[in-house]
């Protein structure tokens with residue numbers, strides 16, 4: 090598969106009155122054509138900042154891109170001028186946001202809001218733009234698009250608005266769609282519809298998706314690969330199966346145990362949330378950011394940031410437990426245990 | 439929509455009735471009447487009271503006044519004998535109005551401009567400069583600002599006349615003086631609302647579409663930031679129209695403001711009633727117009743019955 094986006098050692102900080110917030114630290118990943126890559130992590134782990142960096146949407150200042158590269162087709166986004174960025178935003182990379190209730194301009198008809206990007210990037214006439222925008226409304230399955238075109242956002246439900254947002258983001262056929270928690274604010278049933286819609290559209294227009302969420306349940310069926318972020322760093326990355334069944338990082342284990350909708354529960358049916366709070370990004374710890382909350386933490390964890398251990402093919406886990414001298418700790422999640430049980434059963438048969 | 443406007447008009451009439459009744463009662467509750475001048479002989483005084491119907495019981499006076507009011511007759515002035523209240527208003531109000539609407543336009547245009555510039559340059563020099571202008575505008579009363587402007591632009595630089603004549607340009611300095619505090623108010627409000635809008639999610643959406651900063655401001659910021667301004671336009675307009683007394687004095691404008699003050703001190707009953715009702719009607723009307731305008735600008739408030747899913 091072809092790489093379309095390459096993020097290398099990205100460091101993003103915010104200069105605030107209280108000091109420098111190191112929101113993203115040494116983040117590297119690739120995005121391939123047509124795939125869905127999920128970024129998961131708790132609140133404040135740097136998911137949105139990372140995603141917004143890809144189209145330079147973090148306000149500069151206070152945001153500062155300290156180091157690294159973001160290569161889109163080999164060209165570094167971080168070197169671009171604002172004018173050049175405007176040509177990329179909305180045309181090569183589209184983005185949708187968490188809250189569909191506030192992400193649309195309340196005083197502009199939804200039709201106009203969809204047409205806008207088209208008229209900016211493709212310099213088409215108004216009538217032509219209207220046609221394409223209508224087609225787009227149809228594609229995101231809004232009933233009665235001709236009538237809905239001239240209505241205002243307040244006349245749409247949350248799910249419908251998120252469909253409009255998707256239409257806006259995809260109207261110029263971008264190669265990449267960034268979806269920052271697109272379903273977090275929606276009802277569970279609507280969530281599934283929106284995720285399905287995104288999947289269908291992805292097949293139709295062959296776009297790559299970066300799906301951000303703090304809910305592993307959301308990505309289980311939509312993403313091929315997962316990046317797990319914590320404290321501004323990538324702590325684990327791998328295919329969806331690797332992360333769900335073969336994770337080698339206690340933080341991921343914690344996340345898996347706190348997913349409500351996975352079909353596996355602990356014996357007592359209780360959900361775990363990870364105890365403790367994320368690290369202070371003003372003065373990030375010198376060692377592993379998760380060490381203070383980790384029940385397996387060793388001496389070295391607090392002293393030295395673990396490297397990305399290769400724990401499988403294209404599977405990396407930044408945890409000292411994967412060092413050859415570390416004590417052997419098994420993946421304790423129910424989901425992994427279930428898989429092991431199944432494997433054992435299969436072997437026995 | 440029509441039904442809504444009709445309902446509002448009816449309510450306006452009711453409000454007017456309450457205001458005129460209250461004014462009537464309060465006015466007569468004052469210890470003196472128009473003819474308490476000690477130099478007047480009692481017989482003359484009594485004759486005058488009979489002439490203006492003040493000898494009748496209050497309730498009867500009220501009924502007579504209301505009857506005349508319904509016919510559109512505001513009575514004749516006591517202080518300016520022989521001149522009807524309507525005539526005086528008709529003659530002097532246009533002069534106040536001429537200042538008032540010009541001041542409103544100056545205040546709205548420059549206030550909004552200043553507020554937007556400040557917000558777009560948040561915490562930079564231009565922002566602080568506009569806050570500075572706003573503070574000056576609010577804190578210097580027109581009785582000081584007027585003469586300063588008149589001296590500087592009128593006398594020293596000679597750009598504008600210092601008294602009002604028939605020319606358009608002569609209205610500039612008084613309008614500006616009158617506008618200043620409203621301009622400052624609007625600029626501060628506009629700065630706040632613009633900053634608020636700039637932080638909204640839909641601005642991120644607009645940015646993510648690839649729109650330029652100018653396009654974002656023109657298409658997405660302005661209309662949303664202007665909403666709260668529109669709501670205060672009605673009261674502001676009323677304040678500008680009625681608050682021109684000082685400015686009218688400074689720049690020698692024979693407007694209604696002057697009458698408003700003098701008739702109250704002299705207890706010119708028909709004039710007090712007439713001007714109060716006139717001002718009240720004006721204020722109610724301007725608020726009504728603004729409310730209707732608001733409905734047109736903010737689609738969420740459009741009164742059309744349909745909508746929603």
Ligand SMILES: Nc1ncnc2c1ncn2[C@@H]1O[C@H](COP(=O)(O)OP(=O)(O)OP(=O)(O)O)[C@@H](O)[C@H]1O
Pocket residue numbers: 103105110112130131132133134135136137138139148151303370
């Ligand atoms: N404009 C800003 N100024 C200062 N700090 C910021 C700014 N934007 C983000 N941050 C900080 O960067 C860190 C990462 O934030 P980010 O929004 O990426 O988290 P997230 O992983 O998306 O979390 P959530 O699930 O809550 O959206 C946070 O500590 C946040 O406080």
Ligand SMILES: [Mg+2]
Pocket residue numbers: 136137138269
């Ligand atoms: Mg976020």
